[in-house]
Amino acid sequence: MSRTWSVDEHLADILARVRPLEPIELPLPEAQGCVLVEGIEVPTALPPFDNSSMDGYAVRAADIAGASEEKPTVLEVTGEVAAGSGALPTVAEGTAARIMTGAALPPGADAVVPVEWTDGGTGEGPAESMTAEEARGEVGVHRPAEPGAHVRTRGSDVEPGASALTAGTVLGAPQLGLLAALGIATVRVRPRPRVVVLSTGAELVPPGEALGPGQIHDSNSYLLTAAARAAGAIPYRVGAVPDDPEEFRATLEDQLIRADLVVTSGGVSVGAYDVVKEALTDWEFETAVPQEEGPAEEPPAAGVEFRRLAMQPGKPQGFGLIGPDRTPILTLPGNPVSAYVSFELFVRPALRTLSGLEPVLRPAVPARLECPEPLGSPEGKRQYLRGSYAPPSEGADIGTVRPEGGSSSHLVAALARADALIVLPEKVTRARPGEEFEVLLLEESGVPSR
Ligand code: AMP
Numbered sequence: 001m002s003r004t005w006s007v008d009e010h011l012a013d014i015l016a017r018v019r020p021l022e023p024i025e026l027p028l029p030e031a032q033g034c035v036l037v038e039g040i041e042v043p044t045a046l047p048p049f050d051n052s053s054m055d056g057y058a059v060r061a062a063d064i065a066g067a068s069e070e071k072p073t074v075l076e077v078t079g080e081v082a083a084g085s086g087a088l089p090t091v092a093e094g095t096a097a098r099i100m101t102g103a104a105l106p107p108g109a110d111a112v113v114p115v116e117w118t119d120g121g122t123g124e125g126p127a128e129s130m131t132a133e134e135a136r137g138e139v140g141v142h143r144p145a146e147p148g149a150h151v152r153t154r155g156s157d158v159e160p161g162a163s164a165l166t167a168g169t170v171l172g173a174p175q176l177g178l179l180a181a182l183g184i185a186t187v188r189v190r191p192r193p194r195v196v197v198l199s200t201g202a203e204l205v206p207p208g209e210a211l212g213p214g215q216i217h218d219s220n221s222y223l224l225t226a227a228a229r230a231a232g233a234i235p236y237r238v239g240a241v242p243d244d245p246e247e248f249r250a251t252l253e254d255q256l257i258r259a260d261l262v263v264t265s266g267g268v269s270v271g272a273y274d275v276v277k278e279a280l281t282d283w284e285f286e287t288a289v290p291q292e293e294g295p296a297e298e299p300p301a302a303g304v305e306f307r308r309l310a311m312q313p314g315k316p317q318g319f320g321l322i323g324p325d326r327t328p329i330l331t332l333p334g335n336p337v338s339a340y341v342s343f344e345l346f347v348r349p350a351l352r353t354l355s356g357l358e359p360v361l362r363p364a365v366p367a368r369l370e371c372p373e374p375l376g377s378p379e380g381k382r383q384y385l386r387g388s389y390a391p392p393s394e395g396a397d398i399g400t401v402r403p404e405g406g407s408s409s410h411l412v413a414a415l416a417r418a419d420a421l422i423v424l425p426e427k428v429t430r431a432r433p434g435e436e437f438e439v440l441l442l443e444e445s446g447v448p449s450r
Pocket residue numbers: 199200201203204216217218219220221240265266267268269333334335336
């Protein structure tokens with residue numbers, strides 16, 4: 001740990017060495033939130049056939065051209081078509097077929113009259129109370145309809161050969177719905193990254209268990225697991241490993257098989273029992289990379305580098321590639337606020353890079369600082385204070401941000417109230433009320449959901 005790294009240098013190093021995951025074919029339900037790697041062409045028209053948009057009667061528009069309240073046109077009902085009906089009655093001149101929403105327009109018919117424009121049929125009440133056998137007799141239509149009325153024509157949504165979705169689309173609910181409507185069951189996407197979350201510390205006890213003297217609950221593994229899931233990853237929370245380098249290494253080697261990225265917390269500063277640093281510094285990882293066909297490519301070097309960053313909180317950080325697959329590992333400091341801020345600044349962008357999601361960074365907006373007293377900030381370090389952001393009020397150009405808690409990195413209750421990080425640049429030593437600073441919005445949408 002020789003020179004001090006800036007936040008930007010550390011992030012740039014991570015982003016330069018983390019590659020998007022190889023695409024795989026996934027069933028639709030598993031592809032939610034994933035990025036499509038190739039464009040999808042519409043295979044068949046939507047709707048696939050002309051169909052009714054109302055419950056009513058399929059008619060020939062010409063037959064009812066003169067229909068009115070005073071003088072309804074009476075048509076003979078010769079059959080019915082329900083959604084899914086395969087056999088269709090033919091609608092001849094002077095006749096109608098009872099039809100349900102989504103049912104195919106029978107041959108001969110060119111319009112649908114909603115049941116509300118009729119006497120309901122057979123003079124015995126609304127069509128929806130009839131059985132199929134009762135779909136006989138007569139119907140009085142008291143309004144004319146244009147040809148094509150209440151008919152959803154084949155291909156009126158999309159035609160075959162059109163672009164359904166372009167490469168790079170993030171698959172949300174409507175996109176998955178479209179693919180299903182097109183009959184497409186699987187898609188090629190970048191998979192969600194699998195993240196192994198390990199916390200370290202002899203003092204850690206899982207929540208739900210009583211604390212002995214000097215013990216605390218392991219909050220980081222829960223916090224980081226939740227943050228990884230919110231970032232679109234599939235997290236595996238391993239929980240706390242005691243401060244024993246051998247045990248830490250053994251656990252890590254076991255876990256690598258299911259990791260696209262590893263996040264650890266604790267054990268990276270300069271004290272005694274800094275287990276992560278001790279275990280990973282100069283650890284000879286398995287360097288053999290599985291040989292594939294074709295010219296062998298030199299794999300990137302394995303190893304983890306521990307650094308001092310010019311930031312607060314989150315000064316000690318480690319990053320590297322480990323194991324035969326050169327799995328990225330980010331070792332975060334143990335204080336919960338430091339771990340969370342480090343996740344936001346470094347792990348989340350790495351996960352989004354693996355996923356192929358853009359932008360990789362949280363949205364940043366300017367905001368005016370709202371606090372009673374000026375805040376001190378260490379010179380030469382970029383400080384990330386926790387804050388509550390309020391969007392611009394009526395007539396204001398920018399929003400405001402109020403600090404939540406002080407700068408200490410153990411303040412988890414204040415962190416739980418925050419929805420933004422206030423960025424105090426390296427050169428700032430005093431942040432005065434009313435001054436403008438950049439704020440990173442932590443909510444997924446940028447808008448607090450509470
Ligand atoms: P370390 O970097 O391991 O020395 O940890 C720094 C501080 O963070 C210590 O006060 C630890 O007790 C605390 N800490 C470390 N890991 C966790 C964790 N998983 N949950 C809560 N606090 C932690």
